[in-house]
Amino acid sequence: MVVEHVIELKNVNKSFDRFNVSDVKLQIKKGFVTGLIGSNGAGKSTLIKIILNLMQPDSGEVRVFGMDYANNEKSIKDRIGFVFSEDVLYDDLTLYDQKKLIAPCYTQWDHSVFRQYCDKFELPLKQKLKSFSKGMKVKATLAIALSHHADLFIMDEPTAGLDPVFRREFLDIMHDIMLDGNKTIVLSTHIMSDLSSIADFITYIQKGRIVFSKEMHEIEENYAIVRGGIELLDRDTEQYFLSIKKTSAGFEALSPDIKTVEKLFGTEAVIEKASLEDIMYYLQGGTKVAAVD
Numbered sequence: 419m420v421v422e423h424v425i426e427l428k429n430v431n432k433s434f435d436r437f438n439v440s441d442v443k444l445q446i447k448k449g450f451v452t453g454l455i456g457s458n459g460a461g462k463s464t465l466i467k468i469i470l471n472l473m474q475p476d477s478g479e480v481r482v483f484g485m486d487y488a489n490n491e492k493s494i495k496d497r498i499g500f501v502f503s504e505d506v507l508y509d510d511l512t513l514y515d516q517k518k519l520i521a522p523c524y525t526q527w528d529h530s531v532f533r534q535y536c537d538k539f540e541l542p543l544k545q546k547l548k549s550f551s552k553g554m555k556v557k558a559t560l561a562i563a564l565s566h567h568a569d570l571f572i573m574d575e576p577t578a579g580l581d582p583v584f585r586r587e588f589l590d591i592m593h594d595i596m597l598d599g600n601k602t603i604v605l606s607t608h609i610m611s612d613l614s615s616i617a618d619f620i621t622y623i624q625k626g627r628i629v630f631s632k633e634m635h636e637i638e639e640n641y642a643i644v645r646g647g648i649e650l651l652d653r654d655t656e657q658y659f660l661s662i663k664k665t666s667a668g669f670e671a672l673s674p675d676i677k678t679v680e681k682l683f684g685t686e687a688v689i690e691k692a693s694l695e696d697i698m699y700y701l702q703g704g705t706k707v708a709a710v711d
């Protein structure tokens with residue numbers, strides 16, 4: 419069976435006292451990098467925990483590699499490399515001992531790959547993990563994630579706490595992984611520039627709901643910020659915007675369709691391509707005037 423979608427979530431719901439993940443439908447394509455974006459508390463980590471079966475949904479279906487966790491947990495986890503920015507290692511162990519504990523959990527653990535990454539990342543194997551800096555701990559988790567020939571990498575803010583030089587190195591490693599053609603990466607991050615360089619798809623989460631999942635190039639080519647005088651806005655023109663902010667000088671608005679707004683406003687408005695940051699900013703703050711597909 420060829421599994422085109424490495425991860426598939428159907429109508430997933432999860433309720434906490436003050437937060438709900440609502441009716442999440444998500445398909446992650448094999449062989450691509452998907453970036454999960456959303457503001458603090460939007461639900462990215464919760465979704466990642468659900469995908470990894472570290473948290474169970476109240477309802478809905480989660481399939482990874484076409485399989486469910488109820489019957490295939492071990493074989494699914496065997497093929498996933500995960501990285502969290504949170505501490506997931508045992509502080510009282512050395513990295514060497516931590517590795518000895520983890521290696522048997524994976525059928526394809528590769529000692530030589532682990533050694534290579536420890537050398538590359540300059541990680542001391544015989545030092546207790548509590549003496550590692552935050553960045554060193556992330557690198558250690560990354561070395562582990564990369565050492566068992568995983569097919570799917572799931573990373574929750576992997577570059578948080580990493581210096582700019584290593585962040586670039588991290589992106590190079592991600593590029594190298596993707597050269598294989600069969601690997602898939604899902605990563606959540608607040609660093610939009612990282613995504614512009616590696617993400618093929620962007621899934622945007624807001625208040626526990628998926629607002630959109632789109633191809634990166636589609637976003638880059640079509641989304642626009644439009645600035646102009648308030649007289650340009652009326653019921654007809656407003657329908658081309660997802661969000662409008664009115665200011666004393668006029669309006670600023672987000673459109674998902676640069677060609678149409680260019681035709682509509684010509685030189686009367688200033689029209690620029692929108693960045694991912696722009697899109698998040700406007701979708702969160704402006705007056706919402708249309709549904710995002």
Ligand SMILES: Nc1ncnc2c1ncn2[C@@H]1O[C@H](COP(=O)(O)OP(=O)(O)OP(=O)(O)O)[C@@H](O)[C@H]1O
Pocket residue numbers: 434435436437456457458459460461462463464465
């Ligand atoms: N176990 C839990 N019990 C109660 N509430 C929870 C639990 N886990 C997460 N939440 C709540 O769910 C919401 C979403 O949290 P989550 O960590 O998924 O967001 P996030 O998008 O990853 O945020 P950030 O970018 O700040 O890391 C928050 O309001 C959080 O308080």
